[in-house]
Amino acid sequence: MAPLSFQSTQKMVSGYEIPVVGFGVYQTPPEVTEKVTIKALETGYRHIDSAKYYANEAQCAEAISKSGVPRSQIFYTTKVPASHMSYEKAKEAIEASIADAASIDYIDLVLLHAPFGGKEGRLGAWRALVEAQKTGKIRSIGVSNYGIHHLEELEAYINSGVGGQISVGQYEIHPWCAREDIVAWLKKRNVVVEAYSPLVQATRMNESSLQNLAKKHNKTPAQVLLRWSLQNGHVPLPKSVTDSRIVENTQVFDFELSQQDMDSLKTGVYAPVCWDPARDSHL
């Protein structure tokens, strides 16, 4: 296998390629989204991860169309909000996202943001995605924050005839929330695993395990975390509104963590920093 580079991609079951690092824009205020997304594209990112819930889809599309980078080289993701988990509401949300992306013609990936809406709502929202994909305005589809029971419910529905393929599963994943069970389920089916909050929202930078590896490799704790994610085969989605960090988070292809380094980051701890619908027993 060729060594990983910033230009590397993974192939999804839809047949399309997805760049191995994405630029996240959760909590990026709309008024700075265009500027930081253009900075990211100038730095070489080719994958932007937004969501209707982030209220900055139009600004992402604007940045992509103004960047001067050919549209075909950029991968753009958005998500159907948890508040829109039914056939009708998901359809509405998808149409609105497509309208916001009019200047970039199509959306590479649309995910169901979280397994809300009860069984009927979840399956209805999936049907809306499958229909939208047929129009060509959406290329690939997938889910985020689905627990294994939600994934199995969806798999049964897909196999019952509604169709569609889960190209991507997006989850909070880092050494303090490795989600080995869900990752194994997804990998068995060749679903690309995206890692959100890969920097643990900057809450663990002083952990000794990270500090030690940062010193050993002459890298920052953030770069060690991103390398951990990539070497596990995930697609990390680091977020930053800071120019120097936007660059720093790409400089992760000139070093490698050894097996011993990777083992030193096995914490056995389950401590998500974001929400956790995958394990919410009410859903």
Ligand SMILES: NC(=O)c1ccc[n+]([C@@H]2O[C@H](COP(=O)([O-])OP(=O)(O)OC[C@H]3O[C@@H](n4cnc5c(N)ncnc54)[C@H](OP(=O)(O)O)[C@@H]3O)[C@@H](O)[C@H]2O)c1
């Ligand atoms: N599907 C979902 O439910 C879901 C949930 C959460 C996130 N996501 C996606 O995943 C992306 C990333 O997750 P996240 O935003 O929760 O957290 P994250 O990427 O783990 O952390 C972002 C935080 O780390 C800081 N940071 C960035 N680079 C750094 C560096 N090199 N050194 C030190 N601090 C650094 C950022 O600060 P500055 O910005 O101030 O530089 C920000 O405070 C989101 O933007 C979104 O696209 C998806």
